[in-house]
Amino acid sequence: MSSPDVISLARGAPSLDIVPVDELREAADRAFRSHPEHCFSYGPAAGHPLLVEWIAKRHGVEQDQVMATNGSMQADAFFFQEFVGAGDLVVVEAPTYDRTLLMLRELGAELLAIPLEADGLDVEALARALQAGARPRFVHVIPNFQNPAGCTLSLEKRRQLLELARRYDFLIFEDDPYVDVRFEGESLPRIFDLDGRRENVVYVSSFTKTVCPGVRVGYLLGPPEIVARLRRRATNTYISPCVASQGIVAEFCRGGGFERSLERVRTALRERRDAICEAVAEHLPEARFVKPEGGYFLWIDLPDGDVRELEARARERGVVVVKGTDFFIEGGEQSLRLAYSAVAPAQLREGVARLASARRELVGTAQP
Structure with a gap:
């Protein structure tokens, strides 16, 4: 839907007004002038050398533990393809990112969904499953401002999860x-940092959420032997990553743009988070939610009704949301994910008001 009256609360991406367009243009000029040999030719599977160097220094690791990719989803895909076969058990959060479920299902993985709590994965439920004999290839977690739920894994649970990984010999995919x-x-x-031995955790992150969606640059950290396997897979898949985009990000970060961009994004998203939470409290007081301390998403649970019908009726009013069922193997019929990252505060309030109007109509027609 492209009408200007449509308010999309579906897409987890920053709006153009908080993207540092001018700084990125300047970074591109520096990258292309200063290091054309890195930006205009095939690059190494590890990624643009200057970006790999910057990432390694930032995380305090060796460069053979780093791989820059075409977005973090490319890193996810390489890892899943390398380590998951048909019938392999993988633990996921419930709910979790819908593309993660899609990729793992396509590989034939057997999925064990562990519920989320207000402070992240129910680690005790995972421990019970492991004690009962579950032996996953890895546990997939989104520890900070989880997509879609918005919650953050507590420090105690991070330590407990790492201890389980060591005891039962599985990887954590962070x-x-x-x-x-x-x-x-x-x-x-x-x-990844709590794992001082750097043996049990593979870490993936992205510049999409902090710099610019269009650059499509992410990265992976892990034990050197795992990173080497993934670099070989990358070479066999695309010969070279997009080193031009990676060169722009490298110059942007090396010039201090990354930290400046973070402040801009954080300020804008805090205001948007506050606006949507206030709007939900006002217009949907029956909804339950955990107020996120960061990130892009607000997850709401409604007491009744089926969000599949609500999603359709909201769309008729020009509001696009994502139904909770998209993020579960089973369940989510009374939940919605609302993305506030790409919408100004006034539009967020209007979007939630329209959503509430659709729900009132739906609940009213369901009354006997």
Whole structure:
């Protein structure tokens, strides 16, 4: 739907007004002038050398533990393809990102969904499953401002999850594109950093949520032997990543643009988060939600009704939302994901008001 009257609360991406367009243009000029050999030729499977160097320094790892990719989903796909075969057990959060479910299902994985709580994955439920004999290839978690639920995995649970990984010999796949988009509360250490031995965690993040969606640059950190396998897979898949985009991001970060961009994104998204939470409290007081401390999404649970019908009626009023069923193997019939990242506060309030109007109509027609 392209009408200007349509308010989309569906897409998890920053709006153009908070993208540092001028700084990115300048970074592109520097990258193309200063390092044409890196930007205009095939590049190494590891990614643009200057970007790999910057990422390694930022995370305190060696460069053989780094791989820059065409977005974090490319890193996800390489890892899943390398480590998942038909019938392999993979633990996912319930709910979780719909594309994760799609990729794992297409590979024939057996999925064990562990519920989320207000402070992230129910680690005790996972422990019970492991004690009962579950042996996953890996556990997939989105620890910060989870997509779609918006919750954050507590420090205690991060440590407990790492201990389970060591005891039962599985990998943790830490899918963390929102970590830097925190606008309140205390930052928590990455599970990757808590794993001092760097043996049990593969870490993935992205510049899409902090710099610009269009650059399509993400990266992966992990044990050197795992990274080497994924680099070979990358070479066999696309010969070279998009080193031109990676060169732009490298110059942007090396010139201090990354930290400046974070402040801009955090300020805008805090205002938008507050607007949508206030609007839901006003117009949908029956909805339950956890107020996110960062990220792009608000997850709401409604007491009754089927959101599949609500989603359709909201669309008729020019509001696009994502129904909760998209993020579950089973369930989510009374939940919605509302993305506030791409919508100004006034539109967020109007969108929620329209959504509430659609729900009142739906509930009214369901009354005997």
